[in-house]
Amino acid sequence: MTVIISKEHGTVYKTLTGFGTPEERIRADQLDQLVEHTINDLVGKLDAENLLPKAAGQGNVSCYWKLGKALRSITDHTDLITTVELPLLWRNVKLYLPPTLLYKDRGVNREHLWYCYRLASYSYELVLKMKWSQWVTLFDSDGINQEARFDTWFGKKLTARTNELSRGEIRSFVPLVNTLLKNIELSQFNNNEVTACYEACWQLMNKMGSVPMDKVKKTVSSDVKMFDSLINLTITPEQYADEILKK
């Protein structure tokens, strides 16, 4: 697939591997029109709802969820772009987004538009249970950033919650995930094993109380036997958390 990434000095087409065939460029033009229309429509709606940020990075979770939803409407209802080409789509989208909806460049894996897109995979009710900055903290985590299975698991956790998550909870949960999954190649785990890891960190977050975070992290990092039992599913995540906190 081919995408338009610049119009400053003439139209610049790009695929992940080159410039695209003439036919693909025609499709890229169609995609570009769709993007322009979608973004203009979105900006109008955000403006009407008074959700447009006053400056870059100052939007709230509602605003960014709606942006993500608009981006998803482009990918979900056309065959003009595939998931692997999303980084190119972001460049096309940025041609039309007002500066206040943009965010500073934080690298390929921490792309603001990718985060919005990912956020929109959750229902609107669920995303409101956390502030935007908490979502960013979560998506920034090395053990979560590239793992789509996290969203499935986390959606269920959020559904089960009646109240909002606090900043403190996310600030505890993310370092535990980072410690438990440090240098782990998650693609080598099946769904149950991945879920067990996230669930164990969730349990630890809920149960650790006043135990210092550094102590918990140290035990998580060093006790590889318990980790083995956890991913072999011979103990439950709850038992894992209890055992770690006992040490």
Place this chain on the structure above:
Amino acid sequence: MTSLVGVSMPQNDKALVDQIIRDYENDAPGGIPHGLQKDAIQNGIGAANSKSYRDWTMCFELITIDRQWALVFWDEGTCGLTGELLATTDIENRMNAETLGPNDRYARFMSRFVSGGNYGPGMFGRGKLVFTAASKKRRILIDSYRNDGQYIATERWLDGVTLKQLEVPKLGSDAHDFIKQRTSQKLQPLKKPGTRITIFNIADELVEYFNNSFLQLPAYKNSMAYAIEETWWELLLKYNLKIALIKGSNQMDISLNSPLSGIINAKDGIDSFRAFDKQNIPVTIGGTQYRIKQIKLVVSPEELDDDLKGVWVQRKGMKIGSISRNMTVNNRISNRLSGFMTLESDLEQIIENAENPTHYGLIYRSQGMKQLRDALRSAIDEFESALGLSNTASNVRSQKQLMEVLKELNDAAQDLGLATQDSFGLNRSLFDIIVKSLLLPTSGTLRVDFGENVGPIEYEIHNHDDVDYEGKFTVCIKQTGITPVNIHDSDVSIGARSLVKVGISAFSLLQAQFVTGKATIEAVFTAPNRTPAKAVRTIFIGEDPIPLVAAPVSLILQCRFPHADTRRLEITDVLSNISVKVTNNTAHALKVNLRSVVRYAENKSVGRPPIDLFDLCNQNDIELPANSELLYAITDIIVDTNRFAPILQSSLHISERTCEIYAAVHLRETCAALGLRRAQRLNKATVRFYLEVDPPGQSIFSDVQESNDPTDVRQSWYKAEGSGYTFFLNIGHPTYIIYEKVANELLSKQYKQQQMITQAYMLAIENDIFKGNAAEYKAGITDQNLAPIDIIRRFSEMLGMGLFKAAGM
């Protein structure tokens, strides 16, 4: 001796013109159209009658001739194409005799690559051909009204692959008629002295570029008017130069506009600009003192476009190129910082040699460039400090400086004979030694006490070549400060593409031969005129091992490149002798998974992640006994249009043409004794290669880091990490601390440079790579029969050479 009679070497002018187009497309921000205005005005300025450019004007006009677009430009207030009106054959004779002087403007214009003097059209070899390159028909017309009253006209065109021109110019009324006839009466003879060039049937992009001049931003940014403004702003301001663009009834006089005018005229604190101005800065080059006339730095309120970002150098009133490339600037202002540097005329002459032939961009390793960049570095530091951005933690500043030193060394690597990352592994051995098993007295530890036995050891020597070899296989134990102890020495015959097993019986570690501490068991196979193969294992004599210094598992990915000294591959080339060596560095058995693929390398600028192209090796549940190694040979990779199709169809740009062999090893089962978890990545390795493009200027080190260890006597060191080497600077070393106390940026930078060069040479020696100026030191450093003191002396000389060159001497 009989003297030979020769004829001129045939030349393909068409290819030459095409090459010039490519050069400008690579160097100039706007390609040929940008280059055309630069060369045209440069020539016009060179021929000006007055140094103050009084009465000097230059016009560019877009007209149609025979229903095709043509670009006409002419100067006035100039002397015209002066000098003797020689026939082309006579010009050749004068060229051979090197007697064309500055005043022979006509002769120089009618010859190629003759600069002769420094004035007037024709002084720059390339400009003349840029004009030809701008014509789709490769045809230009030249007429000149000389200040001696002569009127001349001539024409140049490409015929097949040869550039042709009139043997002698048309003169006087013939010239008048010629001009009118060749332009279908669209042009009349010049009325004032000057020179006019007419480019027939100009390229479409040039028409658009010209037309954009009459539009508003953002189209104006991609126009000839903006290009002139950007290139000649200094003279436009200083002398109120008159340069005009004409199309039909529209005429535009070039003046300085926003955003450029905002930057050039910026005053600190006015209109939200911050500005820094420093003048008459002394620099010493080759023992002579020169002066930088001015460094002006400006931070704009808005983020700048790429063409205005950074600091550029001016020469003869013309913008040349960036001098701030690779220079780290506080990220709060890096996207808004702009500026320029002007030089006194003697310094301009030195810097002219650093310009590339298109006058766009500078070659940083050229004489004087280091001094100019040091001066700019100091200015940026001062400016940042004035802006309150110098609160950066000193270690961050120091790290920043380390990166700068590395970048400078990378640029100078070739000169210094330093090996870059891409050099490593190019001279891969045809052999491999594998430690199949190494028995130590106590399982689970690398400790061996005096009197205990080491071994037996089983080795395999692999020959990857298609011929038989006779070689020598030796095994010895090495410890710091102790003469190596030989434990095996044998002659080995090894058949083509086969392996030989060598078993070594257990031997006792005698206290008389060794000391307490770390030791390495080194096995080497040497065959005449071939790169030796080596396998090294570590043990600890009489003491417990230091907790895992190296990774628990090492991964060495190797292959043989088809062309010497480059990782560039062409279609049908073959990457051969590919192997992955997995080494268990621990005293525990490990179970691992190994995966190796060829992939299309990541391109961060378009957000492309690495894309797998095809699998090379997928081995699961590998049993890796303690202290053992496994070698996996991989089928050769042929660069074909099938598997590499997406890459071969992409543009010939380095970021689009980079592939890599990637290998990673993950733990299959948790190893509690080592604290390693299942699925944990133990190591990875990559070997990059480039399809149909030359590799980029590679880095000597893949990373630079600081280590604060006051107990470590080493000032610096390097370590293999991933697919490269990391340089470490010990900032806890007392010598470094003394340098830091002096608080002099340049001294501190010099210290880092010295340390980095030292480690870079050591790295090169370890990899047996002696390139360029370092090559002559190889024999004196690698000869095993030399006394240690002689080797150290030679190393010291090589280091001195490197420092000498790095100082720009």
